[in-house]
Amino acid sequence: MVERKKIIILGAGFSSLSAACYLAKAGYDVTVLEKNEAIGGRAKQLKRDGFTFDMGPTFYWMPDVFERFFADFTREVSDYYQLLRLDPSYTVCFGEDDFVEVPADFTRIKTTFDHIEPGSGKQLEHFLSKAEANYNIAVKDLVYQPGESISEIITPATLKRLGAFTKSISTDIAKYVRDSKLRKLLEFPVLFLGAKPSSTPSFYNFMNFADLRLGTWHPKGGMYEVADGIARLAANLGVDIKLNSPVDDIVIEKKQVVKVCSGKEEYDCDILLSGADYHHTEQLLPQAYRQYSENYWNKRTFAPSALLFYVGFDKKLSGLAHHTLFFDVDFDEHASAIYDTPSYPERPLFYASFPSMSDDEAAPEGKEAAIFLIPLAPGLDDNDEIRKRYFNIIMSRLEKTTKQKLRSHVIFKESFSVNDFVSTYNSYKGNAYGLANTLLQTHVLRPKLRSRKVKNLFFTGQLTVPGPGVPPSLISGKIVSELITKHHAP
Numbered sequence: 116m117v118e119r120k121k122i123i124i125l126g127a128g129f130s131s132l133s134a135a136c137y138l139a140k141a142g143y144d145v146t147v148l149e150k151n152e153a154i155g156g157r158a159k160q161l162k163r164d165g166f167t168f169d170m171g172p173t174f175y176w177m178p179d180v181f182e183r184f185f186a187d188f189t190r191e192v193s194d195y196y197q198l199l200r201l202d203p204s205y206t207v208c209f210g211e212d213d214f215v216e217v218p219a220d221f222t223r224i225k226t227t228f229d230h231i232e233p234g235s236g237k238q239l240e241h242f243l244s245k246a247e248a249n250y251n252i253a254v255k256d257l258v259y260q261p262g263e264s265i266s267e268i269i270t271p272a273t274l275k276r277l278g279a280f281t282k283s284i285s286t287d288i289a290k291y292v293r294d295s296k297l298r299k300l301l302e303f304p305v306l307f308l309g310a311k312p313s314s315t316p317s318f319y320n321f322m323n324f325a326d327l328r329l330g331t332w333h334p335k336g337g338m339y340e341v342a343d344g345i346a347r348l349a350a351n352l353g354v355d356i357k358l359n360s361p362v363d364d365i366v367i368e369k370k371q372v373v374k375v376c377s378g379k380e381e382y383d384c385d386i387l388l389s390g391a392d393y394h395h396t397e398q399l400l401p402q403a404y405r406q407y408s409e410n411y412w413n414k415r416t417f418a419p420s421a422l423l424f425y426v427g428f429d430k431k432l433s434g435l436a437h438h439t440l441f442f443d444v445d446f447d448e449h450a451s452a453i454y455d456t457p458s459y460p461e462r463p464l465f466y467a468s469f470p471s472m473s474d475d476e477a478a479p480e481g482k483e484a485a486i487f488l489i490p491l492a493p494g495l496d497d498n499d500e501i502r503k504r505y506f507n508i509i510m511s512r513l514e515k516t517t518k519q520k521l522r523s524h525v526i527f528k529e530s531f532s533v534n535d536f537v538s539t540y541n542s543y544k545g546n547a548y549g550l551a552n553t554l555l556q557t558h559v560l561r562p563k564l565r566s567r568k569v570k571n572l573f574f575t576g577q578l579t580v581p582g583p584g585v586p587p588s589l590i591s592g593k594i595v596s597e598l599i600t601k602h603h604a605p
């Protein structure tokens with residue numbers, strides 16, 4: 116019998132799990148080593164007193180990417196989890212008695228726009244037709260390129276759109292709508308890319324198409340169910356997933372990884388793929404085999420870290436939607452505290468999610484599960500005092516804007532922030548979403564999937580191509596597995 120090549124994969128986040136499926140299907144012998152006690156990476160799940168929380172991603176966008184992933188294995192999304200389209204997709208709070216719902220139906224979205232700024236519904240249609248064209252170019256083709264050479268993205272379609280790579284999405288949006296609320300609403304989707312809208316190329320308006328046309332979905336049971344579905348597929352394809360197995364050493368001989376160590380356990384391999392944070396993986400290598408210096412990492416624009424709260428309420432809440440964004444304070448002031456002068460924002464924007472408003476598995480009957488997220492600059496000091504202060508700020512703003520008593524209805528709260536991102540995921544400076552997608556951190560300018568110094572070492576995940584988010588992580592796993600197959604056939 117021919118021996119199959121052995122691949123070890125670090126981490127069991129979306130990118131690693133995706134790669135594991137493709138590599139097992141291609142015929143490799145695949146073992147995943149995950150540091151934590153569960154799969155899912157940043158999509159960890161918290162269960163407490165009958166409540167279930169997604170600790171990381173909550174927005175299920177770009178359903179087509181998930182469909183394409185499962186179709187590659189002749190499976191369907193519905194074989195693994197049940198999807199529900201949310202309506203409204205989300206609600207934005209701009210102040211007391213000032214909430215704007217973004218409905219699922221596009222005709223109703225246009226009516227909402229026209230109501231705020233007459234004529235803006237038609238403008239939105241124009242804006243989104245360009246966004247759709249970019250979506251078709253980007254998400255159906257460009258994002259599946261490995262970022263090895265700039266020629267991958269120089270196509271007749273992108274050459275026609277050079278301007279969209281040099282001007283910012285903020286500038287572009289301002290050409291279509293004048294109203295500040297509508298501008299904020301259209302700038303919101305690119306926040307998922309981890310940078311300021313004023314630093315994000317307008318080509319990324321395809322995120323607006325994803326938002327307003329493809330919709331916001333919720334997997335029953337939460338985003339963890341998606342990771343669990345992919346892990347089940349991987350197991351079905353023969354992947355061995357070992358939990359509680361933090362890799363602490365990578366052994367190199369003659370410029371090749373020969374084995375990795377996790378405590379006393381040693382795992383020989385022909386190929387090593389890391390889906391753990393890039394900086395951390397390089398720290399496990401002898402200095403001579405690291406591709407990027409500390410200075411390199413220090414100069415990157417990292418996507419934000421976050422302060423998160425997972426809260427159980429003893430009653431149902433009113434006046435809120437499954438996803439509610441609190442943009443009732445100065446957007447630029449908060450963005451500046453993240454990107455310009457890293458510090459805690461005086462008046463934070465925050466995001467709130469109440470999964471139990473549409474999913475009865477998220478909380479016991481008559482109760483509400485809540486997740487609150489404040490985006491923060493990575494690397495900030497993090498302590499209990501600060502967490503307490505910001506929890507109070509959130510509660511006060513929520514009580515005021517929704518006119519209901521909340522504090523006395525909290526059954527429990529748990530928090531997660533910078534220090535936890537570092538200790539739980541080995542995240543560089545506690546970043547939550549990896550490396551931002553700015554113009555200078557796109558495609559070939561992102562950390563490479565294939566090591567230039569170690570022949571059989573590869574990387575995947577939100578710090579590589581195409582970037583942060585669950586759909587890009589699935590794509591990253593696919594691209595890297597194709598690269599591995601190309602350079603080291605099974």
Ligand SMILES: Cc1cc2nc3c(=O)[nH]c(=O)nc-3n(C[C@H](O)[C@H](O)[C@H](O)COP(=O)(O)OP(=O)(O)OC[C@H]3O[C@@H](n4cnc5c(N)ncnc54)[C@H](O)[C@@H]3O)c2cc1C
Nearest residue numbers: 126128129130150156157172173174362391576577584585
């Ligand atoms: C709070 C939050 C909210 C988000 N919201 C959204 C959203 O709404 N929608 C969306 O699409 N995306 C969202 N994202 C982004 C999305 O979750 C990530 O981009 C994606 O999950 C990253 O997957 P990954 O595989 O690249 O990395 P990870 O999920 O970080 O996986 C890496 C894995 O490697 C493991 N590891 C680290 N070191 C070692 C080691 N030495 N040995 C073994 N294993 C190791 C880690 O434990 C981890 O499990 C959010 C992220 C966060 C944190």
